[in-house]
Amino acid sequence: MAHEAREFVSTEEIETLKRDMQKIRDDLKEICRTAGMSIKTKSEECKEQIGEMLENMKSKTGQYFSDAYKEAREKSGEAVEKSRDVVKEYPLTSVFAAFTAGVLLSSLLRRR
DSSP: HHHHHHHHHHHHHHHHHHHHHHHHHHHHHHHHHHHHHHHHHHHHHHHHHHHHHHHHHHHHHHHHHHHHHHHHHHHHHHHHHHHHHHHHHHHHHHHHHHHHHHHHHHHHHHHH
């Protein structure tokens, strides 16, 4: 009889172990599912943040080059105005300087 009781307890313990193992499996599945969702969510958030950062950099870079272009255009306009003023003030000197520069460039280019 002691042997029969032992088998009964043993069968009960086995069933308890089976239930516990199934519960562990179910819990692991849930953890894996949740972790997978969390990783997917985090990766999507990260992707969005990187996209926002790139857009911000693109905007700043575009603005920087736009500002640089405007400044260069203003400076070149000022330089043209100053050169026009100098030519108006010293027309003969300007013609002589342009002629001299042309002669120098022509002699330099012939040597090559």
